[in-house]
Each structure stands twice: as structure tokens, then as C-alpha cells.
Amino acid sequence: MWGITIGDEQYRWFKRTLETSTARYTFVYAHHVMGTGRGGVEASELYEWGGGTRGKGAADEFRRRRPGWELPIHQLMARHKVSAFFQGHDHLFCKQERDGVVYQEAPLPADHGYSTYNADAYTSGVKLPNAGYLRVTVGPDEAAVEYVRCYLPKDETATRKTGDVAHAYTIRPRP
Template sequence: HLLYGNAQSRGGVEIAKYNEWGGLNRDGTPGFDTKRPGWGKPVHQLLVENGVDIVFKGHDHLYVKQELDGIIYQTLPQPSHPGDKVNSAIEYGYVTGKVVGGSGFLKVTTSSNAIKVDFVKHDGSILDSYVKSA
């Protein structure tokens, strides 16, 4: 389900203050309650209040790791994407965060006190890795 983005429903934390994620209309005025009656709170606020550590999201087909209010917003890479281009990050509105080119998948390992995320290339090499304490 696409919650919002630019005209192509793309973007990262840069658009988190709008629509379902943050509650504002594109012009910055409040609009959440009129478009989502009964929800009570925008998605990002619910995630913060409930201690969410990482949000994994797709659709943009590139690896971007961003953080907002203590939550990592991890955009997923495309396993079959040829090459290592990252220019689509700018086209899609990503301004901040870590962008890594290349195709691959994310390997997520959890324990009682941490979450480890590895961006694994098709040949098994690790393109990026991080740990988030739980």
C-alpha cells in the first residue's frame, strides 16, 4: 500500500510529514482528519509512540537508509536491478540518508537486544550493514 510520495508515489523521510504519514496537505495545512476520519493519528506518530525501530518500505527499488525521530526508514533495493546507479534517488526526492547502488536483498537478523540489517549483493558480498539496538 502506497501511503504517499511525489507524483509517482515515491520518496523517503522528506515526505513523511504529509498525508497518512504526517497528517499535512502538500501545502502544509492540516488535512489528515478530513481525509482519514476515525484514524486519530498519522502513521509516523503511531510508529514513534509505539517504539518502532525500523520501517521497511519498497516501491522505489533502491537502497536508502534514513532516520526520522529515532526510526530508521529503510527503502528496499531491487534484487534484479542491473548496475550500480543511484541517480534515481535524486529523481525520487531523496535528499538525506545513505544511498548505496547495486542490486541485492536485505538480510535481517534479530535478537532480544538488536536488529542487524545487511544489504547483500547477488554474489554474497555485503554492500552495507548496520545494527539498531532494540
């Protein structure tokens, strides 16, 4: 898994972007925490994202595997107060948080089975089944994230309608 990387050039760009940002909110979007595997905060503890490997000392391994990198990616995001990391790899709604960074797995809008795929990879957080999408509304005092459900017309009922908000939360701006 150490072979999967964003690379030195992208790391330097990301670090510089976070260091120089004056934005009140910082949202990072990617396909997945590590580009492969499953999980949110669970994966953020490992390899170049968290510096660790299962069953090994993290700090020495990280320094050896990523020479010249100041911090693992998660710690870099936490230091610079990234508001949220959005990913879509696992196809379910799951909102987690680690060190002040929201890890938000995006649901699959077109899942007619309304399943909670890969839920076992997420050991914490709010987990809800598909189908739907995220609506993010950014204002001066808060950013609102809503999980908006989608149903096929034949699957709608009095209590299940497309457009229903299944879960909502807010993110405060950086100080």
C-alpha cells in the same frame, strides 16, 4: 493524494496491533509509504502518513480528511516505537530515520545496471546503488541489517563480489 488510503478498518487494526504488541522489535513491511510516489521520510510527512500537505497547515487538514484517526501513520509508528519500516517501491538502497523509526528502502536484487534509481526522491540518508538484498538478523540485544550485494559473474572483480556487505547497521530493542 488524500484519496490514497489504507482505510479506516486497516488503520484501526494497525493501531490496535501496535498498542498491544510486547515485541522487542517491530518491523513494518509495505510496498511504499503512501502506496505511490517516491521517497521515504520525505513522503512520511505528507497526507495520512504525516498529516501534512505541501504549503498547507497539517493538523486541520488531517482531522478533516481522516476523521476518527488519532494520529497520522508515521506519528503512530513513532509513538509505539516501531523499529523499522521496510519498503521496496523505489528500487535502491536507502536507509533513513525519522523520530526514531528507520525507513529502509530495499534494493533491487536483479538490476544488472547497478543503478541508484529514484535517488533524487531521497534528500537524506545512506543511498547506495543496486543490486542486492537486505539480510536482517534479529537477536536478543540487537537486530542487524546488512545490504548484501549481488553481481553477475561477468561483473565481479577483486573488489566487487556477490555476498559483499556494502552497508550494515544495528537496531536496538524497544525499552
